[in-house]
Structure formats: C-alpha cells, structure tokens
Amino acid sequence: MRKLTAWLFLAPALILLAIFSFWPVAFGSLLAFTDYSLIRETHWVGLDNFRYIFDNEMFVTGLKNSLLFLLMVPFVQIGALSLAVLVNNQLPGIRYFRAAFYVPVVTTVSVVGIMWGFMFHEQGALNYVLRACHLVGAPVGWLSNDTLALFAIMFVTLWRGLGWYMVMYLAALQAVPADMQEAAILDGANRWQRFWKITVPMLRPTIMICSVLSVLAALKAYQEVDVLTQGGPMNSTFTGLYYAYDQGLKHLKLPRALAASFIVSLFCIGIALVCLRYLKPKHR
C-alpha cells in the first residue's frame, strides 16, 4: 500500500519529465538519423545528416567556437570564487554589493542582448571609456569584427554567469566551520595558508560541481549569440548549439539540427564524465 502511495505521489512529475525531458533526448537522437519533417513521410537516412553538418562550414566553426568557449571556465570559476571571498564578510553595505553582482543573473537574455548591443556599439560607452583611457585609438566594432565578436559574446556570458557561481561559492564558504579557521590562527597560519590549506580543500566538492556545470554551460552556449550577433559577422560567432537552433528553428531542418545537438551532447557527456572522474573529492 505504502509503495503504491509513493508512486502516486511521483507519477505526475515523472510523466512530465518523461514527455518533456527524456522523450526529446531519445526521440531526438533517433530523428537525427532520418529525414523527418512534419509534412512528409519519414525515411531512415543513416549518417547523411552527420555527413552534411560536418561538411558545413557553419557547424564546424560552431563546434570549434563551442570548444573555444571552454577557455572561459577558469575565468568564471576563479573570478566567482574571488568575488565570493570578497563579499564573505560583514562590512557595512556588503549585501548591496552581493545584490549588484547577482543582478545580471536575474535579467532575461533578450534584455541582456539589447543592453550589451548598446554597450558594444561603435559609439557606445565601452569604446568611449577605452578611448578616454587611450587604450584604443579608433572605435572598435566589437560585434562587427569577425575575430572580436566571439570574445565579446564570451564576455557577456561571463558577465551573466559570475554572480550565479559567486552565490554558490559564498554558500559553501559560509559552511566552512569557524573553529577550524580559529584553530589555524592559533597555530600561526597566515591568511594565505588558511585559504589554501583549509578553505580550498573544504570547498572541493563545490568547486567540482561548479566547474562541471560551467563546462557544460560553455559547451551549450547559444542564447547570447542569438540576441547579440545571430551568428554573424560572416558566421564567425556560430556555436555548436546555435547552429542547431538556427537550422531547426529558422530553416526548419529538424534532423540536421538534431544531428548537430547530438554531437554537442556527446561532447557534454564525455567531458562531464572526465571531469567527474578526475575531480572527485579525495577525502571521502
């Protein structure tokens, strides 16, 4: 009887998960090997879609860019951990700073796109500041230059992500027992030693989780591309998933889109497995 109750409680959530989380992965993986469309009969086409996308310059650039996005992970993680350390105190007004760092996280991506569009504009605030500081001579076309645009997008994802990870680290920092720190102070450990010998080992599980999440987020980035450059200039800012989004939604080539997302997923799962293996907390 008790068993039946448990399943009744779980059923609605499981049904929705099955339909909207597991079915898309299973069915989507199958469709990647077909010529599915809503209007025609479906045929099995083997690896045709995969051959097509790997011959396609936009997807290959996209995949490279997705991997390039991984460069951001250490910046995001080290940045977020440093921020967390900076705000982990009781200084007057510190909660306003925490709030300020978190505000980009609660902003919808469409608005982020519009705001950073203003910022990156050739006559925008960023170029003004850089020119005022004599860091650049002429205005830089952040989003119109095909080498810079990708880095501009990466910066925006960093800007959006930092606060989220900061709060994760902050929570973990506050869970570090104060008496451990006090004991270390009595033993004459300085601030730096305490950070590396106590705080970092205690934070290991959080660092692991955040790094894996950050790696996955980097590989799967595409929304910022959509709202900032839509893949341009000259297709230089395509990412693996942006190609999937572009093909699936704008060109209605669903099987190609699914083949592309299949490849990106393989990368995600592979890298997640590697990370989990090597970053496993040792002391447990």
Place this chain on the structure above:
Amino acid sequence: MKTIAHYLLLCAIALVCVFPFWWTLVTALSTEGNIFAFPPTFWPKAPSLDNFIEVFRAIPMWSFFRNSVFIAACTVFWKLLLCSAAAYPLARMQFKGRKLIFGLILATLVLPSEVNFLVNFITVTKLSLVDTYAGVILPNVVNAVSILLLKQAFEEVPQDLIDAARVDGASEWIIFSKIMLPLIAPWLATVGILTAVEAWNEYIWPSIVMSKPDEFPLSVGVLYLRGTFGSSTRVIAAGTVLTILPTLAAFLFTQRFFMRGMDGAVK
C-alpha cells in the same frame, strides 16, 4: 586602509555589473540628443517619461505584462505542487526503484536540455497545445533542481512528527499536505521565487509555442519592439527597463531566498 581598498575593488566590479543597466535607464529617460553622441552622456538630459509612454502606445504592453504574470503564476503553482509531491516519497518513503528514479532525475541535469525544444515542439504540436499557455508552461513545471531542493527540505523534518501522525491514522496525503508542506514553507517560497523569475525570463520556448503577438510574454514582446521600431532606440531602452523592473524588484526584496536556494544546492 585595507578596508578602503576592499571597498574600491568592490565598487569597481559592481560598476561593471550594473553599468549596462544604468546606461539603458539613462537612454530611456533622456529625450534629447543623439544616443550615441560623443562623448556619451552618463546622466539623463532633460529626463522625462515620454519614451515609456511611447512603449505603451507602440506595443500591447499591458497584454504582454498580463501574459507574463499568468505564465509565471501557473508555472509556480504547478511546480510547487508536482515537485514537492515528487520530492516527498524520495525523501521519506522506502520503496523499490527509489534509487533508480532518483538517478534518472539527476541524469536530466547532464542531458542537453537546451535543445529539448526542437522535439518538444513536435510533441506540443501533436498534443494540440500550440498557441496555448499550457504548451508554454507544461515543459517547465518539473525540473531536477527544484525536486532536489525540496527533497533536501523534507529530509530535515524530524521523523517523530511523521510517526506521530501515522499513529493517529493520518493518510500519507494528509501528512504531506497538512504537516509536511507547512513545515517546509520557507523552501517552497525559495523555489517559488526562483521559478517565478525563471518563468518571467524564459524567452526561447514561449517564442516558439506562441505565434500571435498579443499572446506573447514580455520577454518575447520586448524584442518585437526592436523589430517594429528599429530606429527608436530610446523606446526600446524604455521597453527593456519595463521588462526587467519586476524581476529586479522581486530579486531585491527577496534576496535572502535566492541566497538560500543556493545554500541548498550546495548541500
């Protein structure tokens, strides 16, 4: 001295985080001069609310707003109900397959959910939910993070309370709804607020499901503004300010819930 340096560093970083918002606000409030004038203005010139009024004239702002509120409210309600119902047996009941179910729920965290919408659109079409709010809401009702947070919350409730209720002959449903849910109210609030902000900010999925402009939520509608009035940057800026105002207010007044949500996630 050290404190001053600390504050200066904090201010510098805060400036980078907040400046785009400030500049957008300045752009929206100003009515005079070129937006991309050189040097740019960092303070509103001749501030007025004209651009904001223009937003309401240009697009059906009230409908967008109402749609967003409706979508967010429904998502929060159903998520709290279904995710807590799912979390309860995972936390407090012993049954066969519990580990497996839990593993499956965890697996959704690694799955590439970002592109689920490609197949979900087919599903929603087959279920004839295109152009309905049910189509927008249903895929977002259940997610692993919420179940994990609520499971955590249920695990912290003392076993004695449940045992006492069972001795009194209360059914599992009564225990769940009358005893457990009130006890985890702060966690429900946390999940609720996080969900409300997420639902409000959701942008790609609603733009796929909804095709009629006056049924759009704000996050989608605001880009529609860019399409129709491409030249009037100030009106677009005013539209973005109106779009983010509710989430920013919600966040600033309920900051501790956000921090708590993360607290639970770390455990």
